[in-house]
Amino acid sequence: MAQTIAVLDFGSQLTQVIARRIRECQVYSKIYHFSTPAAKLREEGVIGIILSGGPQSVYARTAPHPDPEIFQLGVPILGICYGVQLMGHFLGGKVAHSKAREYGHGHLTIKQPGRLFAGLPRRLRIWNSHGDKLTKLPPGFKATAISENSPYSGIEDARRRFYGIQFHPEVFHTERGVDMIRNFLVGICGARQDWTTRDFIAHAVADIRAKVGRSRVLLGLSGGVDSSVAAALLHKAIGRQLTCVFVDNGLLRKGERQYVEALYRRNFKIDLRVVDASRLFIRRLKGVVDPETKRKIIGRTFVEVFEKSLKSIGGAEFLGQGTLYPDVIESVSIAGNPASLIKTHHNVGGLPERMKLKLIEPLRELFKDEVRAVGSALGLPREVVWRQPFPGPGLGVRVMGDITAEKLEILRNADAVLQEEMMASGYYWKVWQSFAVFLPVKTVGVFGDERTYDYVIALRVVESIDAMTADWARLPHELVQKISSRITNEVRGVSRVVFDVSSKPPATIEWE
Ligand code: XMP
DSSP states (O other), rough: OEEEEEEOOOTTTTHHEEEEHHHTOOOOOEEEEETTTTTHHHHTTEEEEOOOOSOOOOTTOOOOOOOOGGSSSSOOOOEEEEHHHHHHHHHHEEEEEOSHHHHHHEEEEESOOOOTTTTSSSEEEEEESSSEEEEEOOHHHHHEEEEEEEEEEEEEEETTEEEEEOOOOTTTTSTTHHHHIIIIIITOOOOOSSOOHHHHHHHHHHHHHHHHHTTTTTEOSSSHHHHHHHHHHHHHHHHGGGGEEEEEEEEEOOHHHHIIIIIIISSSSSSSEEOOOOHHHHHHHTTTTOOHHHHHHHHHHHHHHHHHHHHHHHHOOOEEEOOOHHHHHHHOTTOOOHHHHHHHHHHHHHHHHHOOOOOOOTTTTOOHHHHHHHHTTTTTOHHTTTTOOOOOGGGTTTTSSSHHHHHHHHHHHHHHHHHHHHHTTTTTTTTEEEEEEEEEEEEEEEEEEEEEEEEEEEEEEEEEESSSSSSEEOOOOOHHHHHHHHHHHTTTEEEEEEEEEOOOTTSSOOOO
């Protein structure tokens, strides 16, 4: 049996981040509902428990409480934030209810390192986010660290191996937070650090098989990182029970469909159905200028085509999706965030309910970099695993104004030149996104002895960490020059290339 660290989830948005930090320490953890009976944790061979943070007050009528028996299991427990309040509440300390939340940076002074703070400097920057506060220690506990706002920022009962910290060690803003978590896992719980991406895959495969049984799974493959890795993982688990559908909406980049077919059908031997719906999409988009209307039409048509192809395949019980953890938080917490739009698109709007499909999302707990590691371990090529993001509505939002086959063709060719040069120079891997945009503006040019009157292509190349903010990439002038002259020479219909030097904000990454 794997050595398991149980993370009891009291509703913090950071619970998954705790799980991620534990994986970084190469230890296996599992997130459990806060009310999971202690007996079940014992049965599952749990060697340590972390009580997550949570938004409630321990005194609230609806406050989530753990099974009190967990404190009798004899395994080490680490309470984080709300978790410390719970320890205070259940073990005989006192917790003061406060209406104001303490939020943001603070400083920790370690008084007695003990095992939790072993090997750390005495003063550290920390990050807080809590309302209630521990005001009296439970019997058996002592304070090990203080902060400007609390004499009980770190507490321990070394005999029972109970530890508590008022701040959040899992967030990046807490200095050496991962070391505190590692100290708990390894120094206190005695965990072996042998959990790897391969183990994740083995577990995920077993879970998928148990969940799916003999049923069929359908997955909409977009060619992006998330759906590609989900497809490879599902395929490893259930082979031919998985059918992938790739919709050619006529808004793809040059050679994209052929690439996806070659990779999945030939290399991976995945049952891949390619549906060519390009004419339908282009017909419906005819004359449409407004970007949001374009998105709606593309989204709706996609769902329709996808639904039809599901029926023609003969139906299935499960819909596979490459949902990642950030999609999960963004879609619940930050309304209006563009990232939640991404989610809506990939979620094939309401399809699971309409077709009575159960969802299977094997990457739901992972972060992007972890998904990339899984993809690499599954044998996906670097071009897929490190692919730049591409919007669901594709070139539909990169042809300004109304979309025609001619404009798409020009954009595709210009974009292919840009990508080739980005790849050849290695800059493709260094930037967040690089793409061409079609401007429906005709400008005057000269070609040989003749005057021309042709379209403009804009190059958009940006650096970013998470797409929330971005800045234009300072590409070497020689590279920009080469891309520009190749486009004007090789792409018929273009006589002028411009480089977009706007940051986000105030501009967005895409032009529409
Ligand atoms: P913006 O243009 O809002 O883009 O700065 C942020 C990130 O989101 C991508 N994007 C989309 N992705 N459907 C998608 O799936 C969309 O409608 C969409 N709009 C923007 C964009 O490529 C960038 O990575």
